[in-house]
Every structure is written in structure tokens, then in C-alpha cells.
Amino acid sequence: MRYRILAQLKKPHERVVCEIKHPSPAGTGVDLRGNLVGRVELTNTGKAVVARGAVGGSGRLTCSRCLKDFPWSFALEFTENCALRQVDDPAVYIAAEDEEDLVPIVDEELVDLSELVRQLVALEVPFQPLCKPDCRGLCPHCGAALDEEECRCSGEAVDPRWSKLKELLGQ
């Protein structure tokens, strides 16, 4: 997500539009398939570079209840304050704690939107993904996926491995 537009962006009140059609940056916490697509308008306000735009993509998540993979897609709009600082400069992250929280968007002589997009996508990924809002998950005793099969430990059914034990216990 690197663009040769740094010279234009250094001038205050300059506005540059970047089209996004790239594989997802690493570190978003989700396995995204294909390209992310979107559009980002960068404006140098004199104090920061304001990034305004939209980005979307799709991939697969694992349900936190039943552990099944399911398709997931997102589309988000954003307005973020960025700085013409090196994306991979560790000092940036330390400085960002006391200063304003500006996202770095420079890599050598190029504008690099990968850190901005990585942060936006990482925030969009659900903390506890669900394949559907009312997923009943797995039975804690027999591991049956409760939305798909009968729980094997419900009712009168007894696991044959346990019947010998029951005999020994005189039940």
C-alpha cells in the first residue's frame, strides 16, 4: 500500500486520493482472502495529514463458541489523523503515547498506508466472533455441536464406557 505521492503531500492543503486494491497487511488478527478494496483521501492540514475514506474486505473467522470457521466480511468508513513519520520506527509508538495519536504513513520516500489499514481492520475484527448471534456452541460434557446434532449425554442414553463403572458403583 505504498504510493509515490510524498512530495505532493508535504505541501499544506494539498489533497491526494489513493485507491486501495492490495492484500491485507499482516497483524490484523484475521485471515483475509483476496484484496482489500477502498479509497483514501489524504489532506495535509498543516498540523497532520487527515485520512478520510472507506475500506472493505472478506475472509474467515473461527466461532468462539462452536469453533467452526465461517465467512466474514466488513466495510468501514473512517477519518484518522496521520503523520508523515516512518511506519516501522519504534520511536513513533513510544511518542504516540504522550503526543497525539497520529498514525505514521511514510516508508522511506513513499507514503505507506499499511499501518493505518492494519489498525482499522484490527479494530473491526470481533473480539469474540460468533457464526450466528444465537450459536449454542459445544456441549461441555460430550463436545457435541449443539446446533447440528443431538447432545450425546442428554436423556437416558449412557455412554457404554460408563456402564461398567455404573455397575461397579452399584448404580
Ligand SMILES: [Zn+2]
Ligand atoms: Zn458457532
Ligand SMILES: [Zn+2]
Ligand atoms: Zn453432551
